Amino acid sequence: MKWPPYIMKLRFDNGKHRFGFWIPLFLIGPIVLVFLLAIFLIMLVFALLEFIFSWRCDWLRWVVVGIPAIHRVLCSLSGVHVDVDAPDVKVYIAIR
Amino acid sequence: MGENQKRILQMLAEGKITVEEASRLLSLIGVESWETKDSVKGTKSDAKYLYIQVKPKEGQESQKNARVNVRVPVSLIRAGMKLKALIPPQAADDINKGLKDKGIAFDIKNLKDEDVEQLVDALRNTEIYVDSAEAEIIVRAE
Numbered sequence: 001m002k003w004p005p006y007i008m009k010l011r012f013d014n015g016k017h018r019f020g021f022w023i024p025l026f027l028i029g030p031i032v033l034v035f036l037l038a039i040f041l042i043m044l045v046f047a048l049l050e051f052i053f054s055w056r057c058d059w060l061r062w063v064v065v066g067i068p069a070i071h072r073v074l075c076s077l078s079g080v081h082v083d084v085d086a087p088d089v090k091v092y093i094a095i096r
Numbered sequence: 097m098g099e100n101q102k103r104i105l106q107m108l109a110e111g112k113i114t115v116e117e118a119s120r121l122l123s124l125i126g127v128e129s130w131e132t133k134d135s136v137k138g139t140k141s142d143a144k145y146l147y148i149q150v151k152p153k154e155g156q157e158s159q160k161n162a163r164v165n166v167r168v169p170v171s172l173i174r175a176g177m178k179l180k181a182l183i184p185p186q187a188a189d190d191i192n193k194g195l196k197d198k199g200i201a202f203d204i205k206n207l208k209d210e211d212v213e214q215l216v217d218a219l220r221n222t223e224i225y226v227d228s229a230e231a232e233i234i235v236r237a238e
Contacts, residue, residue, distance in 0.1 A: 002171070062182060069178035076176075079145060079169040086162030 004029045005078035011092040025095075032074065040067045143170050143220040143237035151232045161231055170216050170237065177212050180204070 006026040012019055040063060047059035082093040101122060108118040146168045152161035183191070183204070191204045219237035226233035 065178065065181045069175065069182070072175040072178060073172065076169055076172040076174070079167065080172065081165070081167035083165040084162055085164075 002072075002075040003078075004032075004075050005095045007096050009092070009094040009096075011090070013090040014088060036067060036071060043067070143216055145169055146173065146216070146219065146237045147235070149232075149234040151234075153229070153231055173212060173216065174209070177207075177209055180207060 004025065006024070006029075008021075008023040008025055010021040010023065043059060043063045047057070047063045050059045051057055077095050080093070080095040082091065084091045104113070104118050104121045107113045108115065113121070148164070148166040148168070150162065150164035152163060185205075188204050192202070195202050195204070216237055219235070222236070224233075224235040
């Protein structure tokens with residue numbers, strides 16, 4: 001099983017403003033998980049209503065494919081590394 | 097032992113086929129099973145990350161060119177591919193139109209997981225190197 005990333009490092013410098021963050025994703029992760037679960041349940045209700053009344057499954061596709069896919073994307077984020085060093089701005093993002 | 101192999105040996109035992117025919121059929125099945133194994137193995141690429149690097153040429157750095165270093169996990173690309181199913185048909189048509197305007201005749205609806213696997217697998221053994229007047233661009237998967 002792939003676990004979600006636990007930390008995100010962010011640095012920004014445009015000459016005037018300069019800041020760096022360590023965002024503890026392991027603290028935000030459970031909130032996102034609860035949020036996704038809530039969305040999943042709400043959308044499931046809409047999907048079933050849509051399916052019953054119109055025999056269409058647009059919402060159902062979102063519930064069945066979309067939410068797990070978004071979760072998989074979030075879990076696959078660890079290892080992303082972006083380093084942009086331009087003359088006017090420097091951005092560094094690392095997700096672990 | 098596979099079902100087909102058993103059947104061939106049974107046919108040989110019953111005298112329905114000769115030893116040569118059985119041998120030929122068994123070798124064919126052997127080839128098929130190896131091909132199946134290879135294709136199953138080949139679906140999962142060993143590459144872990146896709147690297148994209150943009151290095152400005154000497155003397156160009158003082159201008160507007162940026163040095164870019166991006167590392168994307170291949171698993172993220174694979175996971176992102178699953179989101180393709182959520183693209184509304186209208187948006188897919190717009191994407192296809194945009195690609196066509198750029199001279200790329202490609203239907204985004206026909207993009208399959210296997211295509212991405214093949215692309216990443218090909219990148220594992222290939223390094224794309226673009227040497228322009230302003231910068232060097234390198235795309236590779238490792």
